[in-house]
Amino acid sequence: MLSRTASDLYWMSRYLERAENLARMLEVSYSLSLMPQDGRRDGLDELAMPLLITGTLEEYQQRHGALHAERILHFFALDAQNPASIYSCLGAARSNAHAVRGRITADMWENINATWLEIRSIAEQGLGRYGISRFCEWVKERSHLFRGATFGTIVRGEAYRFIRLGTFLERADNTLRLLDARYELLGEDVDDLDGRPAHSYYQWSALLRALSSFEAFAEVYRGSPGARKVSELLLLRREVPRSLSACMDELYQMLDGLPGDSGRPAQRLAAELNARLRYTHIDEVLEEGLHAWLTDFIEQIHLLGGVIHTSYLEVA
Amino acid sequence: MTRTFYDEMHLPDGACRPHYQAFSRWLQGTPKDLLDQRRREADLLFHRAGITFTLYGDAQGTERLIPFDIIPRSIPASEWRMVERGCIQRVQALNLFLADLYHDQRIIKAGLIPAEQVLANEGYQLAMQGLDLHRDLYAHIAGVDLVRDGDGTYYVLEDNLRTPSGVSYMLEDRKMMMRLFPELFANQRIAPIDHYPNLLLDTLKTSSPLDNPTVVVLTPGRFNSAYFEHAFLAREMGVELVEGADLFVRDDKLFMRTTAGAKQVDVVYRRLDDAFLDPLAFNPDSMLGVPGLLSTYRSGNVVLANAIGTGVADDKSIYPYVGEMIRFYLAEEPILKNVPTWQCRKPSELSHVLANLKDLVVKETQGSGGYGMLVGPAASNAEIEAFRLRLIAKPDAYIAQPTLCLSTCPTFVENGIAPRHIDLRPFVLSGKETRIVPGGLTRVALREGSLVVNSSQGGGTKDTWVVED
Numbered sequence: 001m002l003s004r005t006a007s008d009l010y011w012m013s014r015y016l017e018r019a020e021n022l023a024r025m026l027e028v029s030y031s032l033s034l035m036p037q038d039g040r041r042d043g044l045d046e047l048a049m050p051l052l053i054t055g056t057l058e059e060y061q062q063r064h065g066a067l068h069a070e071r072i073l074h075f076f077a078l079d080a081q082n083p084a085s086i087y088s089c090l091g092a093a094r095s096n097a098h099a100v101r102g103r104i105t106a107d108m109w110e111n112i113n114a115t116w117l118e119i120r121s122i123a124e125q126g127l128g129r130y131g132i133s134r135f136c137e138w139v140k141e142r143s144h145l146f147r148g149a150t151f152g153t154i155v156r157g158e159a160y161r162f163i164r165l166g167t168f169l170e171r172a173d174n175t176l177r178l179l180d181a182r183y184e185l186l187g188e189d190v191d192d193l194d195g196r197p198a199h200s201y202y203q204w205s206a207l208l209r210a211l212s213s214f215e216a217f218a219e220v221y222r223g224s225p226g227a228r229k230v231s232e233l234l235l236l237r238r239e240v241p242r243s244l245s246a247c248m249d250e251l252y253q254m255l256d257g258l259p260g261d262s263g264r265p266a267q268r269l270a271a272e273l274n275a276r277l278r279y280t281h282i283d284e285v286l287e288e289g290l291h292a293w294l295t296d297f298i299e300q301i302h303l304l305g306g307v308i309h310t311s312y313l314e315v316a
Numbered sequence: 317m318t319r320t321f322y323d324e325m326h327l328p329d330g331a332c333r334p335h336y337q338a339f340s341r342w343l344q345g346t347p348k349d350l351l352d353q354r355r356r357e358a359d360l361l362f363h364r365a366g367i368t369f370t371l372y373g374d375a376q377g378t379e380r381l382i383p384f385d386i387i388p389r390s391i392p393a394s395e396w397r398m399v400e401r402g403c404i405q406r407v408q409a410l411n412l413f414l415a416d417l418y419h420d421q422r423i424i425k426a427g428l429i430p431a432e433q434v435l436a437n438e439g440y441q442l443a444m445q446g447l448d449l450h451r452d453l454y455a456h457i458a459g460v461d462l463v464r465d466g467d468g469t470y471y472v473l474e475d476n477l478r479t480p481s482g483v484s485y486m487l488e489d490r491k492m493m494m495r496l497f498p499e500l501f502a503n504q505r506i507a508p509i510d511h512y513p514n515l516l517l518d519t520l521k522t523s524s525p526l527d528n529p530t531v532v533v534l535t536p537g538r539f540n541s542a543y544f545e546h547a548f549l550a551r552e553m554g555v556e557l558v559e560g561a562d563l564f565v566r567d568d569k570l571f572m573r574t575t576a577g578a579k580q581v582d583v584v585y586r587r588l589d590d591a592f593l594d595p596l597a598f599n600p601d602s603m604l605g606v607p608g609l610l611s612t613y614r615s616g617n618v619v620l621a622n623a624i625g626t627g628v629a630d631d632k633s634i635y636p637y638v639g640e641m642i643r644f645y646l647a648e649e650p651i652l653k654n655v656p657t658w659q660c661r662k663p664s665e666l667s668h669v670l671a672n673l674k675d676l677v678v679k680e681t682q683g684s685g686g687y688g689m690l691v692g693p694a695a696s697n698a699e700i701e702a703f704r705l706r707l708i709a710k711p712d713a714y715i716a717q718p719t720l721c722l723s724t725c726p727t728f729v730e731n732g733i734a735p736r737h738i739d740l741r742p743f744v745l746s747g748k749e750t751r752i753v754p755g756g757l758t759r760v761a762l763r764e765g766s767l768v769v770n771s772s773q774g775g776g777t778k779d780t781w782v783v784e785d
Contacts (some may be wrong), residue, residue: 002562003573098366099538102551106365158575191548260576312575 001158007299007313012096012104013150013166016112016119016143019089021174023139026076026086029208030287033069036203045257047072053181056084073132077310078123079225086139105153108146115142118152161254165308172247173301175211180294181236183227184206204230231290232282244297248274251304258312266307273300322415322468322723323735324389335392335783338504341420342497343387354496355728358384361495365781367488367544369653380566383776385727386496388740389758392785393507399470399742400752402652403460405642407744410629412476412645414454418444428640435609437634438682442592443597445660447614449623450525451748456621457516458744459483459756462652464723471655471720472737475638477622477630479587482757482777483743484545487512487552489757489779505784507754512743513552519581520553524619529582532556532572536588536604546587560588565608570618590624628651632715633659633680656718657658660711669716670707673700676716677767678707691767693719722767725778727760737761739769740780 029050033043044067051057051072059082064071079085094116101109122130122138126182147167154160177309186200204225208214215235238245252274255267285293321327325336332340343351362368362381391399416422417434424431434440459480461473490509494501518530535560536548550557562572563581571578579714586593592602597610612618628634636657642650658665660678669676678690707714724735742756758778759769768777 001575002556002558003575004559004562005556006575095538100557101366101544102547102557109366110364114364117782162575258575262575262577 001103001162003313005103006158006162007309008096008100009103009162010166010308010313012093012100012112013163014170015089015093015096016146017167017170018174019086019093020140020143021170021178022050022054022076022084022086022089024135024145025053025178025214026073027133027136028206030073030136032206041067044069045073049181049185050076053177054084056082057271070128075126077127077132077135080123082126087119088124090116090139090142103159105149105277107149109155111142111146111149115146118142157196158258161258162312164250164254168247168250168303169305171242172244172251173232173298175244176294176298176301178207178210179231180291180298183231183290183294201225208246209232213240213242216240227290228282228286231285235285236277236280236282238278244271247275247278249270250267255308263308263311266311269300269304269307273304320466321721321735321737322464322466324723324725324738326726335390335785339390339500339666341390342500342503351728355386357384358492360495361492362488366490367484373762380773382485383774384492385760385762385778386493387726387728387733388779388781389725389740390495390781390783391755393754394478396754396782397510398651398767399462399740400754402470402472402650403462403742403744403752404750405646405648405651406460406472406475406638407455407458407746408606408750409638410458410477410500410644411452411454411746413641414623414626414629415449415452415686416645418447418625423641424539426644427451428644429634429637433633433637434628436630437628439590439625439629439631441625441628443610443614444623444625448616450523450619452520453523453746454623455626455629456519456523456746458622458746459741459743460652462740462742463655463720466721470639470640472613472630472652473492473655473720474635475630476741477626479622479740480743481545481587482540482741482759483512484548485777486743486755486757486780487548489777493779507782507784509753509755512753513549515745515751516549516585517553517555517752519745519751520585520619520621522747523621524583526582529619530555530580531583531585532558532559532563532581534560534584534586534588536560536592540587542587549585555585555765560602560604560606563606563609565606565612567616568608568612568615570606570609570612571655581618583621585621594619627682632657632679633661633712645719655720658716659705660714660716666707666711669714670704673704675719676705677719678714678716680713681715682713689768691719694765694767719767722761725758725760727762727776727778729762729764734764736764737767737769738778754782 029046034062047069048057048067051060060072060075064075075082076085079100080087082088094112097104097109097112120198122135127135150163160223182203186203201224205214208217208225208230211234217225217230217233220233233240233243235244237243250272255263255270325333325340359381362384367369367379385766387579414425423429424434453778455477457480459476459482461472461476463473464470468651486509505642517531521529531553532552533546535543535557537543556572558572564571570581572581588604591599593605594605594607594609595602595605613620613624620711631776636654636659639654642648657671660666660669669678674692676692680688690699692700722737726733727736727737729736738758738760740756740758742752745751759775760778761767762774762776
């Protein structure tokens with residue numbers, strides 16, 4: 001397969017996965033911002049959280065100044081000038097798909113093209129009229145549909161592998177960052193007496209919901225979520241589809257099945273990371289310090305993305 | 317001056333022509349709201365499928381739909397056989413002309429075509445002189461534009477031997493008609509065309525001396541107006557769609573960059589003009605081509621379809637000589653007629669043109685896509701005067717033809733069904749043999765009275781049927 005084609009397929013699915021993850025972030029923050037905020041603020045801190053995670057807070061402040069709910073929502077969701085907005089991600093995904101429309105199935109192309117046409121009409125209406133929860137639901141649904149169309153129609157060849165690589169690399173990064181952000185906000189579990197446990201319960205549940213893992217948590221652990229259990233679930237539980245471990249396993253398998261010798265560095269790194277995760281215990285993670293551990297793994301995922309690029313996507 | 321147009325569907329007395337009767341009965345028997353609903357459905361499907369083109373000069377690069385009309389253009393099979401033979405004859409003669417021109421130039425020596433007409437032509441490529449091509453083929457893929465005059469006679473308006481486009485619309489229009497109105501296809505025998513990509517791949521493969529050559533489609537990229545078609549054809553043929561940057565030359569061979577390393581390419585169906593193919597040989601500013609491609613081509617290590625330098629044969633200033641070519645190379649009489657053409661480079665013909673601008677169509681010899689032409693009867697005085705100055709300044713660059721009474725076909729317009737002018741572009745494939753799928757692309761000028769059918773100028777398309785009669 002052409003390196004450029006592989007690159008477009010990979011980025012198509014990365015951008016789509018990113019759009020979905022952004023919608024998930026937004027949904028959680030929006031619902032949390034509506035909760036009583038201990039009489040402190042107006043939920044703006046919570047709304048700014050997605051900006052903080054995606055590293056776009058500074059740009060927002062430069063362009064819009066003070067935090068303002070409506071402006072934050074628009075900036076994050078529909079602003080075509082913001083390259084990290086959901087709108088821009090869907091545009092980029094569609095543009096990548098357009099470049100390789102000969103290599104994806106008609107079902108996939110029509111699906112992603114329809115998504116693009118629709119978000120443009122949503123952008124014309126504005127988020128306020130469309131509804132924020134409805135919008136987030138819509139983005140997730142479109143992403144689900146595309147993945148379904150992909151899974152159901154494309155030949156299990158190289159194209160499929162590069163699409164999956166993009167999805168899971170992006171997802172692994174997202175899971176790590178979301179966990180890191182909530183952890184930073186909440187810290188270690190403390191039995192506070194002034195109603196903090198309730199607060200922390202909502203925060204952890206929101207994270208689990210954002211990663212569609214709330215049901216999984218209830219099934220595996222029961223009881224209320226805390227840093228240890230949530231981390232274990234989201235990092236090391238292979239059976240949870242958005243967990244780091246599940247993503248890593250998929251990345252390893254996809255790379256392992258790619259033909260040719262050029263990808264050896266990428267294959268080796270994926271195998272190492274996968275093995276490391278498989279035999280890591282949550283106590284070791286916490287011993288090292290969750291934040292430090294997460295930071296290191298984010299860096300590893302970044303490195304993996306880099307070697308995938310040099311091995312396959314920009315071959316000279 | 318009253319002009320009569322040939323109506324494809326109706327006889328002058330208003331009765332329906334025999335080959336349209338089945339359709340006409342169906343049309344009358346189908347409720348209007350159902351037709352409207354199907355037309356909307358067609359729009360939606362085309363939009364969702366992204367079957368669009370990009371308009372040049374539009375800064376936003378907006379992707380537009382080419383309007384699709386659900387009333388087909390229908391040709392009786394007996395009539396089609398004549399058109400088919402005519403197109404094949406023409407393309408064969410043009411290929412022989414190119415082979416001759418780039419070798420012995422017998423036709424020039426015979427005094428049938430003036431040497432300066434071809435050798436000083438912008439489309440003429442010195443780099444091709446003396447180069448032997450497999451099967452002596454230059455224009456593997458050709459599009460012949462046909463129109464019909466008032467009495468229904470077919471005329472060739474121009475030959476397209478460089479990178480003719482539109483075949484994807486031909487195929488998509490048919491797919492759409494079969495999806496919207498399957499009953500029409502059950503009731504009569506309409507010649508199938510879906511095998512075109514198959515024929516194309518076969519043509520490309522046989523253009524190479526190798527047994528199983530690696531074929532690619534070379535596109536200028538996704539911002540090209542015909543990108544949809546490039547991707548469409550690559551997908552239908554199951555070959556790679558490449559851009560210049562995906563290719564490179566090493567040891568005088570052409571390779572593409574793949575995830576498993578470099579892979580040699582043997583045949584390039586290029587949808588890129590000569591000037592952009594190789595920055596080392598042609599336009600040095602081009603980022604679209606492949607440095608070193610020309611040298612590889614000249615070494616015989618890669619086939620380009622179409623060959624470099626075919627533009628000299630579809631130039632509008634060479635067009636008047638195609639009849640001579642047919643007689644000279646094939647010893648046959650042309651089956652299809654040429655439109656009478658005045659060559660503005662000849663002073664006597666120029667003065668005739670200048671005196672009659674109001675009644676003529678003036679075209680650039682190198683132009684295409686309906687850009688830069690004057691349609692006398694439809695132009696304002698100011699437009700005519702402006703064009704007159706350009707014509708006097710550079711007469712070599714123009715030819716003129718009478719305004720043809722292009723035939724009309726009933727077409728859905730804002731307030732019902734009305735006649736609109738149409739043309740026809742069959743696609744001729746030259747490999748081991750010269751072949752053509754029945755029909756072609758019918759373009760329709762949607763504006764009332766307009767004779768310009770190009771999609772860039774607001775034209776639409778129709779499905780084209782060859783019906784057993």
